[in-house]
Amino acid sequence: MKKNSYLLGLYGNTSICYQSLDADGIIIDVNNKWLETFGYNKNDIVGSWFGDLLRSDSRDIFKQNFSLFKSKGIAQEVMFDIRCYDGSYISTIINGNMSYDYFHGAVQYHCIIEPKVSNQPTYSHIFNVSRVPMIVFEAETKNIVDANPAACHFYGYSYDDFTSKCIFDINIDPEEMVQGHIDSILREERSTYLFMHRTASGHVKLVESNPSALQIGTKMYVHSIIVDVTDKVRAQDGQKALSILSEKLIQARIDIKEISSIVLDFALLLTESDDGYVGSIDEDSKNMRIHATSKMYEQSIGNEPVEEIARSSKGIYEGLCGHSLSTLKPLICNTPQEIDCLARSRDKKMLAKNHLSFPVMLNGELAGQIAVINSKDSFSDKDVEILSEIANLYALAIKGVKEREKDILLDELINNMADCVAIYIPYGDEDFIFKSLNRSGLNVSGFELADVKGKRLTHVYPGFENSPLVEIFKEVWKTGKPQHYPLTQYIDDQHSLYVENYIFKIHERYLVAIYRDITDIVNTTKALALSEEKYRSYMENSPDSIIVINKDKMIIDINSAACDKFEYSRSEFLKMNIKDIVPEKCKGLVDENVKQAHDNSEIVATHPHISKSGRIYQMEVYVKYLPDGNMIGILHDTTHRIEMENELSELNAGLQARVKSELEIREKQDRVLFEQKKLADMGQMISAIAHQWRQPINALGLYIQSLVSDFESDTVTKSDIADFRDDTLGLIKHMSQTIDDFRNFFKPDKNKTEFNIMKEISSVIKLIDAQLAMKNIKIKLSCECRECEMCADFMDDEFCESGYTKIYAYLGEFKQALVNIIYNSVDSIGDQMSDGKIQTGMIDIKLKAEEDNICLYIYDNGTGIPDNILSKIFDPYYTTKPEGKGTGIGLYMTKLVIEEHMKGKILASNTSEGACIVIQLPS
Incomplete structure (x- = not known):
């Protein structure tokens, strides 16, 4: 700083x-x-x-x-x-x-x-001091990028306002027309152009533009020198302006609003008026639609403009300017007065210093109106003449718009037709020229419009002069009478193209030919005929009765099988109601079936029908509702089948009684075998208890002998008596517990209980361990769960208390199933020892507690199970033991207990040393 x-x-x-x-x-x-x-x-x-x-x-x-x-x-x-x-x-x-x-x-x-x-x-x-208005705009965007002070003054904008606009904002000509002029400027085709520009105040100026194209960098600009020729044109009696107007109205394909806007601007310009409007008559309502209003007039109307001036039932148009519409004569008034503003609010008025309205006539009919208001001077006959010329031009422009609208509508209609449509113009007496070919015609023919438009028919299709269609074209053109001509074209040996041609003349100018591909229709008709033939063949050859009825239930078609079955002729049937072949008590079912078929499209029902001779048939009826409102019924005779079914039902009833009786006998036999098995198991358990008691009894004998000997030698002490008491009572308690275990083992289960499976397996082993030991068979029990792994001594009472080995089941049934498996292993081990293959037997019981179940694995080193009977060992009455030594009930009963009573699974397999039984139980 x-x-x-x-x-x-x-x-x-x-x-x-x-x-x-x-x-x-x-x-x-x-x-x-x-x-x-x-x-x-x-x-x-x-x-x-x-x-x-x-x-x-x-x-x-x-x-x-x-x-x-x-x-x-x-x-x-x-x-x-x-x-x-x-x-x-x-x-x-x-x-x-x-x-x-x-x-x-x-x-x-x-x-x-x-x-x-x-x-x-x-x-x-030069640009800034020049008194001639100059503007510069970018050719691509049309944005005004510079304007000299003279231009700002002429148009009434500040520099910033002016350079924020584009060229379309000041040029009142349609954008399509302006763009064409810009393209012409860039091609340097002309040096002078006449435009109508609107100033900031809303006034229209006729200007002569002298433009030049400039290239700065990569962009193109247009520099335009503007000369106001409004007064000059007015001084020439308006003829040049009218010539310009005529040129503008025919120069581009613009709509009625754009045309009306141009007409209004010229009317205001040539009559030196500030306000006005232009409109055209609606052909349907006869009201006058307002298409263009002056800027100052719009300001008077505000936000409530009306779109049309209404016509009363007596042909009178409302408003002051409506007088010329009603009388079809010009109305000139140079006296100041209030007039309607064409606003929705009827109280909106504007003070008009003067006004002039002129009806626009076309072919003797009212076509529109031009109204100018607030002229600089009083309106004169000259102004009327000017408006008359403008009105004539506007009428021709309206006619052109209507014709274009009709052409557009016709082109749109023809182009959207699925049929091929070609429009021709006669060429001499022997040929025709393509004027147009619609989109479908181009797609079918493969031509582009440029390939055919303006071309002779015989040049587009060489050899067409020899076609019979040419003669029809000539005849239609000569007589004006439409003709229809079907044509078959052969594509190859197997495929044909069927074409329907309709040729007619319009406006005494054009010949129109509509080509319709009816190949699908012809093929469909042929297919329908073939289908009808097949339908009739199927009906006549069907073994079932087929009847077609209408909505009144009257029979309208019948096949031969129905005639044979019900004993009526075809002519008789066609006079009958479907209820006529139904017993009286079943007629209500017919109404119900018809209603259900109508509601559900189809039904199947079974009820009796009666023939002419009174014979009753049990019919299975399939009813289908048809698209045409009729119904078809297929009647299949089930009389024999129903009789057979009744007989079969009787046989089944007898068979069920016999089966029930046999089952009861079988169940009794099973109960006997189960009891026998239970007694056999009881015998084995008694043998096991004998082995359990042998050692304690021997020990009691030794204790007694020792006490007697000590007593005779007078060496018995008080302490010896106490020890003898404790030892003998312990042995007696052990023997008593064995009796309790035996009694509980065979006690019937009434209810399911929760028990620790590890503990109960241990209690079973305690009962039979001494017996197994006598046979030189060792038994081992181990448990594995998520928290620990242990090898339990079944003589102890300490077990895993985690709760993972608890199940809910019938305890007695589980123990008996376990004993069956263990004694099967004992028998298998005994066979293996007898053959001298092993000296010591081994039964390994492993308990594994998993997430949702408990698995029990029982391994032995016996003979194993032959592969060919592995899938049969749980079958009832199947045994591998010699006759008289096995019932085949043990493992079957075990499977029944495990899978049906305990909802578990039991499987058998072989190992390298013997067999393995796997039991899976839900925890």
Whole structure:
């Protein structure tokens, strides 16, 4: 900031222009010479962005390069056009330096500005001082990028407003037309154009434009010099303006609103009026639709414009200007008065200094109206003549729009037809020229429209002159009578194309041919005929009765099988109601079946039918509702089947009694065998208890002998008596517990209980361990769960208390099933020992508690199970033991207990040493 003060002091009162900008291009300060040169007050420009004072092209250069100035720190000989306070521009050359802070951050940009000196006037000077309006717009975007002060004054816009618009905003011609002129300018086809431009005040000016195309970089611009020729055209009796209007109305395919807007602008221009409107008559309602209103008139209406002037039932149009519509005569009034504003609110009025309305006539009928209001001078006969000429042009334009609308509608209609449509124009007496071919015709023929339009028919289709269609074309053209001509074209030996041709004449100008591919229709008709033949063949050859009835249940078709079954002739049947072949008590079922078939499309029912001779048939009836409202019924005679079913039912009833009796006998036999098995098991258990008791009894004998001997030798002490008591009572308690275990083992189960399977297996082993030991068979029990793994001594009473080995089942049944498996292993081990293959038997019981179940694995080193009987060992009455030694009940009963009573699974398999039984139980 100190440097800035120093430089401002240095340049403050010199003849050199100085300015300083901040790092964003904002003006910080300027000296007196700068203010004097460009005409601003300091307060007006300090704080402004420097780019806002530059012409658009200079502004773009400044915006794009200011960051480069900051990084380089210097700018030399840079040219900018700076806008003065009066709107003119001065071309300048700027040199400057950037000052930085301690961290090399840009702080200020100090500039010395010198006006560009040249012996020749610069473009910028000529552009700005010229009194002729000049504008520049970009050819692609149509945006106005520059305008000189004369243009701003002529159009009534400020420079900023003007350069925010595009060329369409001031040119009232349709955009399509304006774009065509711009393309012509870029091609340099013409040097002068006449346009109608609207100023900021809403007035229309007829201007002569002298444009030239400019290329700056990669962009194209149009520089246009504008000359106001409005007064000049008026001085020529308006004929040139009318000629221009005529040219504009036929130059482009524009709609009625655009046409009306152009007509209104010319009417206002040539009558020197401020306000007005233009509209056309709606063919259906006869009301007049308003298409264009002047800008000042729109301001009077506000936000409540009406779209039409209504016509009463007596043919009277409302409003003051409606008089000329009602009388079909011009109305001229030079007396000030209030008139309707064509607003929805009837109280909206505007003061008209004068007004002139003119009806537009077409072919003797009212077609529209042109109304002008508030002329500069009084309206005269000359103004009426001008409006008359404009009205004639407007009428022709309306006619053209209507014809185009009809053509568009016809083209749209024809193009969207599925049939091929071709329109021809006669060519001499022997040929025709394609005027048009619709989209379907192009798709079928494979042509583009350009391939056929304007071409002779015989050139597009060589050899067509020999086709019979040519003669039909000629006859239709000559007589005007439409003709229909079917044609078959053979594609190959197996495929044909069937075409239907309809040829007619329209407007005495065109011949229209509609080609319809009816191949599918012909093929469908043939298929239907074949289908009908097949249908009749199926009906007549069907073994079932087939009857077709109408909605009144009257029979309308019948096959031979039905005639034979019910003993009526075809002619008799066709006079009958379907209820006539149903017994009286079943007639209600017919109504119900018909209703159900109607509601559900189809049904199957069974009920009696009666023949002419009174014979009753049990019929299974399939009823189908047909699309035409009729119903077809297929009647299958089930009389014999029902009789057989009744007989079968009687046989089944007797068979069920016999089966029940046999089952009861079998169950009794099973119960006997189960009891026998239980007694056999009891015998084995008694044998086991005998082995269990042998050792304690021997021990008791020894204790007694020892006590007697000590007594005789007088060496018995009180302590010996106590020891004898404890030892003998322990042995007696053990023997008593064995009796309790035996009794509990065979106690019948009444209810399921929760028990620790590990503990109960151990109790079973305790009963039979001594017996197994006598046979030199060792038994081992181990348990594995999620928390521990243990090998239990079944003589102990300590078991895993985690609860993972608990199940809910019938305890007695489980123990008996376990004993069956163990004794099967004992028998198998005994056979293996007898053969001398092993000396010591081994039964390994492993218990594994898993997530949702408990698995029990019982391994032995016996003979194993032959593979060919592995799947049979759980079958009832199947045994591998010699006759008299096995019942085949043990393992069957075990499977029954495990799988049906305990909801588990039991499997058998072989191992390398013997067999393995796996039991899986839910935990």
